[in-house]
Amino acid sequence: MDNFAALMDKNIISEIKSENVAAFNGAYACYHRQIYGFVLKKTQSDYIATEVVQLCFIRLWEKRSTLNETLDLDIQLFGMARQVMIDELRRESIRLKYNNKSAQYPFTDNLMKMIESKDLLKRFEQEIETMPPMRKMVFNLSRDNGMSYAEIAEMLGISTRTVESHIGKVLSRLKHYMFTVLL
Template identity: 25%
Template sequence: MNHHTTDNEKYLLQQVAEGHAAAFALLVDLFWKRVYGSTLALTKSPQTAEELTQDIFLKIWEQRTSLPQVENFGVYIYVIGRNQVISAMRKKVMAIVPDMPGDLVEEMSSPDLQLELKETSGLIYAGIEALSPVRRKIFKMSRINGLTYDEIATELGISKNTVKEHVVLALGFLRRYLQDHSDKTVPVIVLALHCFR
């Protein structure tokens, strides 16, 4: 990592530490794939990996005031990720072997935050239904059915750029919709929306 990138990273961490939602969203965008890939390699379960990745970023948000002191964020996020995976594995073992001593078990991130994520995801689906019929159809084809822009363009007989514009505008609408209809915290909204990026 060069010096310029390191300075940018430190500035970003400082912005997150101060509670800026846009900075946290950018941090999630930059590191999501790396964290998800690592947890998936360890857990072998896409669903578990996604839940743990959300937990990891929630943990980072909860501890955001300490971010300006972080010298190497790559190492920092790796340690948090490793601890979350270990915690999840121990919790799984406890479900199978309930007599295991309690001091061997670590609590995962707040269940309340996980519940908030589920509730916010439900609100996103309500927002999707509020889109115009054409935009809703394109958004669902892209973000729910997993079709590429090229595939959607071919199926609907429109240009790839038109498809992309509809998806971008839909995401912007959903962001505003959540802000207007939800009292959830910044990380919950950011992470819930990230699932549709």
């Protein structure tokens, strides 16, 4: 993100925090498609993607006073979207379990396994939190925000090889963690 865009991002955060509805609508117009695409890619469900976008922006408005003006709005939005998506997937999982009608819903077996292994995901998140800040940031931009290696490299002013190295080290550490601690 260039300096002007970063400045605009900071200004829109302060405007949203001061209850400026036009700024909020501008943020929605700017980011709703990206968030929808991110969630759709993860869930393969148009319904879930639509719900998550709506709930994410509701949460943005409800939590506007706690927005961090030093952190880009897109990073905060994608973090919210990720959490809302996890919450929605858990709700759907519970609903499916009690309705016993899983064939009617467009979830894949892998997605259901991901929900059921939420403890493993939490452990991975805890392991990622212990990593060096740059490595953790690179990994989160890639996985949580769906950014390409080139986008991350440009954003952080590092080479794509460095991005690849960071992500490779995170994945290697997670694999090692999985085999030594969990098995």
